[in-house]
Amino acid sequence: MSTAVRITDPGDPRLGDYTGLTDVALRRRREPAEGLFMAEGEKVIRRALDAGYPMRSMLLTPRWAGAMGELAGAAAAPVYVVEEELAERVTGYHVHRGALAAMERVPLPEPGQLLARGRRLAVLEAVNDHTNIGAVFRGAAALGMDGVLLSPDCADPLYRRSVKVSMGAVFSLPYARLPRGPRALDEVREAGFRLLALTPDARARDIQAVAAEQADGRVALMLGAEGAGLSARALAAADTWVRIPMAHGVDSLNVAAAAAVAFFAITAA
């Protein structure tokens, strides 16, 4: 705790990383530009450190200064201790888990690195909701997918809400950004992956039957956003359309549940 600093001025520049955390539009712009992301709560902070992300600093309320300060000390990052009211004034919300860490981004791998070593990849198109991105990562990691490829318009997996919903799975599961443009999936296919597009379309094949056929091959499972699903262009680029059979007149699952079932079908085959 030798680095703990008590701060009482909300305008102190050392709190700059933590300002306006509830302003989603601002943070979406600032965080990638400044090479920054936020981790919240002890479990998530530990997972970010374990995954090799450097800590820039930690913001603690006095109640948490002891236990969490040691974690920051081990990470050789400064600890700022502020009263709860000040924390709320700076961040814009009640920091109920008591600890916030500003973490450093590291360069993402190229898609080719995931394609070289993975056998079961998820390909997300336009999943632009932070909760859904987090939930899909949690399911993909839990169910044994090897990595995630994101279209350029997917939400940031390191945004605070995504990190939280993923329970830190965004740190343990490798991911990369695909390039823009209609040829983005060519590299995936050329790496020997079969492109399966998940869709409720009645013409799609049962995902379990297709997974069984591909049990020894390499599979890239394409998923679209809640509601809209995959674009016509993505569907046209796929090798095979797959669907989860539905009963009782239900037309869909939410994206987290659908993704989890699809990952299970692919990885358990």
Add this chain to the structure above:
Amino acid sequence: MSTAVRITDPGDPRLGDYTGLTDVALRRRREPAEGLFMAEGEKVIRRALDAGYPMRSMLLTPRWAGAMGELAGAAAAPVYVVEEELAERVTGYHVHRGALAAMERVPLPEPGQLLARGRRLAVLEAVNDHTNIGAVFRGAAALGMDGVLLSPDCADPLYRRSVKVSMGAVFSLPYARLPRGPRALDEVREAGFRLLALTPDARARDIQAVAAEQADGRVALMLGAEGAGLSARALAAADTWVRIPMAHGVDSLNVAAAAAVAFFAITAA
């Protein structure tokens, strides 16, 4: 639309079913006691009617009076048309989907009725969160489970939030309440069901292997609440513990995703 009545007094007793909808504690008490539940939005209201629930009345804002009024007319229920401000004052929130219907509960089947005709049942213990109950019903219906048995301390599937999250699946999938007490599961086993308890416990068997063994039998899949999971008593009462294999150091899925994967594993076997 012959039954449409414009109401301008927030204290009008005909609006009694719609008062204080944001007061969860009040509505949890009132709705079962008064044999009432709320359906919100055209799609959900239609599904409730299709499932045979009688409509008591409908509350509409003027913008929706035409299209939705016909639905209420067909259901032979009175339509109350109120300005948006009044709707908000009575219900406590902005009725953005434009239509709210007060529906009549019908008697629940006995567990024995589900046990007699189902082959794949979900058994929920202490799932007391309305969002989770709704999500589990959506998954159970979509993935072809035959019904749901609820412990006495599970949340109400007909509570407004449960109905909404389930996308109306609470209407199409039969469910019953189990009796209190340690013998509640005996009737399930005596009906020839194998009781599988879903748990992250490392001693549990892979759900897919167990599902394959039980492919021709009758299966009751027991699920506990988010976080706590099944109680020690429920685990002790089970025939077999099953788990979804986890990778990448992730210790769990959220309850909706875990339930969906488990239902898929059971029904696709």
